[in-house]
Amino acid sequence: MRKSLFEAIRQTVFMGPAVLVYVTILLIPLLLGLYYSMTDWDGASSSYSWVGFGNYKEALLDDPDFVYSFWFTIKMTLVIALLMNLIGFGLAFLLTKKLRFRNLWRAVFFLPNVLGGLILGFLWNFIFTKVFEAIGEATNWPLFAIAWLGNEHTAFWSLVIVSVWHGLGYVMIIYIAGLVNIPTEIREAAQIDGATGWQSLTRITLPLIMASVTICLFWTISSTLRIFDLNYSLTAGGPFGSTESVAMNIYYEAFRDNNFGLGSAKAVIFFLVVVVITAVQVILTKRKEVEA
Amino acid sequence: MGKRKKAVAFAVLGGSLALALAGCGSSNNDGGSGAAPAESSSSSASASAEKATLNLFLNRSESVDAFKKLKEIYEAAYPNITLNIETGQGGEFNTNLKTKFAAGAGPDIFTNSGFTDLDIWVDKMEDLTGSAWESEVLDRSLDGITKDGKVYGYPLSMEGYGFIYNKDYFAKAGIAEVPKTMTELKEAVAKLEAAGIKAFVPDYANFYVPGVFETNNAVAKQPDPDQFLADLKSGAAKVTDNPLFSDMLDLVQLQADHASKNPMSIDYTGMVTDFAAGEGAISFGCSCSQPLLDQAQPGFEIGVFGTPLNDDADLNDRVFVQVSSYLAINKDSKVKEQAKQFIDWLYSSEEGREWYVKDFRYLPVLKGLETDAASLGTIGAGIKAYMDQGKYLAYEYPKYPEGLTTEWGDTLIKMIAGKLDKQQTLEELQAVWEKMSK
The missing domain is CATH 3.40.190.10 (Periplasmic binding protein-like II)
Structure with missing residues (x-):
């Protein structure tokens, strides 16, 4: 009796604050969002009415821009997640070798991650529109002479370049942590058995860092799906709405176009899609994880 | 924190007046109320x-x-x-x-x-x-x-807006009077280019200038803009068969064709600073752009004129104020x-x-x-001169359905990007209206 009371107090003391924070800043807003998603509230007025699943229907069936922003975001996520992990792993692989200034290089690649996405966006906006233009004028290289943010294809790649550059360091650090944790005797054993560099990379190293791969893929996919600040400051969805991510589409719907209800419905749909995509990814990569 | 404590102490000391304050x-x-004792003000x-x-x-x-x-x-x-x-x-x-x-x-x-x-x-x-x-x-x-x-x-x-022009360039090109019609504007463009001066500095990187300024040019010049918007809503009028919209697209195209550089790479700040740097002779100017213009080029000699989209001189020699x-x-x-x-x-x-x-x-x-x-600034003074003569029209875009300026702006940018021809642009403007005015 006493013991269970003590246990209850202990649970409350240790878990209570976390649960309280979780409920107030996550659960309640989520439920409120669900509620508003079934109303036609504009975000400001004091009266609104219940519309049931009307907003969901409108978002999915009558809003080609929303559907487009989904495809755009998914396309971008695939490209960014792939590039970020490949390059991140490549860098980690190089930077766990015995190199001069190894720590300096690690710091250099990690540095962009310290900057906020919004600032980076404005910075690169300047680089793409002014610096590239100046280089283009000086050298006449066609790569720099085009308006990078002025056409939907290059604007897409601008986002990819900046995102990858931004997130690279983070992924690299996780891979480095994974790589240095591989016991050296396993690699030595492989070497003695006559494995080539490629064989030891694909048969030994990769399977042993699958835990890092799971984390990195999860992080890159979920953060790119929810991309907003970089998108907002770099292209602002332009040109002509061709680089509008889902998060931005939702923000504009709810706050700029004053359809808070419809915006909430879109957010709920988006939430479910992100949960499904990341859950599938985690389950798939978890299966590949092995113990040394 | 300190201020609140002070306020409490004050409440204890100050009697009935302080009670009201605490209330x-x-x-x-x-x-953070300034915590200065309340004087009985002269008012x-x-x-x-x-x-x-x-x-x-x-x-x-x-x-x-x-x-x-x-x-x-x-x-x-x-x-x-x-x-x-x-x-x-x-x-x-x-x-x-x-x-x-x-x-x-x-x-x-x-x-x-x-x-x-x-x-x-x-x-x-x-x-x-x-x-x-x-x-x-x-x-x-x-x-x-x-x-x-x-x-x-x-x-x-x-605020008001219209075209702003570089007085020096107009003088160099031998343009004595500001263009009041589309034909005159085209002549001015030809003269400028003959003098080796780029004609326009347009902002087509972002929805704002096309979506707000350009489309307003067509809506505000309707005989009765309120009626026109109501007719668009009811379906009695259509963008596709409205001559002023078609004229407006010609003006947009003219600016894009004679732009100082790729117009899709010029954003709002770029437009004002490029114009101030003398990259082109004509640009959209809002009285709200004055601080930025002054910062980029103090004492810049500019003038204001209407945004002609056809050859009706009376209709087009007007700026917009709201x-x-x-x-x-x-x-x-x-x-x-x-x-x-x-x-x-x-x-x-x-x-x-x-x-x-x-x-x-x-x-x-x-x-x-x-x-x-001097207080109004060059753009404001130019607009005021038009206002004083009664030559102005209103901003109609605050009457648009929410979000329409963005969509219309994006449509115009698609035309400039070559994604849509003129007819398709008109059709998309109409389609977007129908979508947004629901």
Whole structure:
């Protein structure tokens, strides 16, 4: 009796604050969002009415821009997640070798991650529109002479370049942590058995860092799906709405176009899609994880 | 924290006056009331004897320095009032305002852009019908803030836009008179190019200039814009068979074809700074762009002219003007009286009027308020010259359905990118209207 009371107090003391924070800043807003998603509230007025699943229907069936922003975001996520992990792993692989200034290089690649996405966006906006233009004028290289943010294809790649550059360091650090944790005797054993560099990379190293791969893929996919600040400051969805991510589409719907209800419905749909995509990814990569 | 303690100590000492202070202090303390002892101010209004904080949230962040000055002047005149002025810009302003109200911390005074924006916020706004200033402001300047015959706001700032041109370049190209028609504009472009000068600096990187300025050019020039918008809504009129829209697209195309560089790489800031740097002779200019223009090129000699889209000289020799923000009072504010007193001071007092002309520097909304070209700036003075001759039309875009300016702007940019031809552009403008006006 006493013991269970003590246990209850202990649970409350240790878990209570976390649960309280979780409920107030996550659960309640989520439920409120669900509620508003079934109303036609504009975000400001004091009266609104219940519309049931009307907003969901409108978002999915009558809003080609929303559907487009989904495809755009998914396309971008695939490209960014792939590039970020490949390059991140490549860098980690190089930077766990015995190199001069190894720590300096690690710091250099990690540095962009310290900057906020919004600032980076404005910075690169300047680089793409002014610096590239100046280089283009000086050298006449066609790569720099085009308006990078002025056409939907290059604007897409601008986002990819900046995102990858931004997130690279983070992924690299996780891979480095994974790589240095591989016991050296396993690699030595492989070497003695006559494995080539490629064989030891694909048969030994990769399977042993699958835990890092799971984390990195999860992080890159979920953060790119929810991309907003970089998108907002770099292209602002332009040109002509061709680089509008889902998060931005939702923000504009709810706050700029004053359809808070419809915006909430879109957010709920988006939430479910992100949960499904990341859950599938985690389950798939978890299966590949092995113990040394 | 310290301030609150001080306020408590003051309450213990100060008797009945302090009780009143503590009573309204609970809602106003967060602004940090100046804690200066309440003097009985020289002004006669009884409400002003109490200490109060007025929280203002205004959408004119370009005037942040002017507001600092305003706070100084007003607090000197009313020592018992603390002005707490916060500013925001564009879309973020509305988002922030919604958040403030949702958190139960709505400002006492906030700006509203009128028309559709009024429909959104009218529930929160105090009915100001019958205020003394109603007869003091320019005719029709209350249109945007009147709903069902009730007036909900005081017109704070007036803006105008048109084409701005580089006087030096026009002289070099031998253009004696500003173009009043499309034909004259085309001739001017030919003369400029013959003199080796790029004609236009347009901003087609972003929806704003095409979506707001260019489309307004077509809507405001309709014989009756309100009727036209109503007809568009009912389906009686269509963008696709409207000659003015077709003309407007010609003007857009003309600017894109004779742009100083790839027009899709020029954003708003780029447009103003490139124009100031002499990259082209003609650009869109809003009186709100003046601070940026002055920063880029102080003492730049420019003029203003209409935005001709066809050959009707009378119709096209006009600029566009509109009240760009109104001051509204939160109807649930605890300091409504002080808020009204503030607005009264702003329009009627000597200091308030001087601040408006010398510091705020917007086109005057008050009848008979004397301004000078130096305070208004080159663009403002050019617009004012048109206003004085009665040659102006209104901004119609605040009457558009929410979000339409973005969509229309994007459509025009697609045309410039070569994604749509003229006919397809008209069709998309119509289709987007139908989607957004539901």
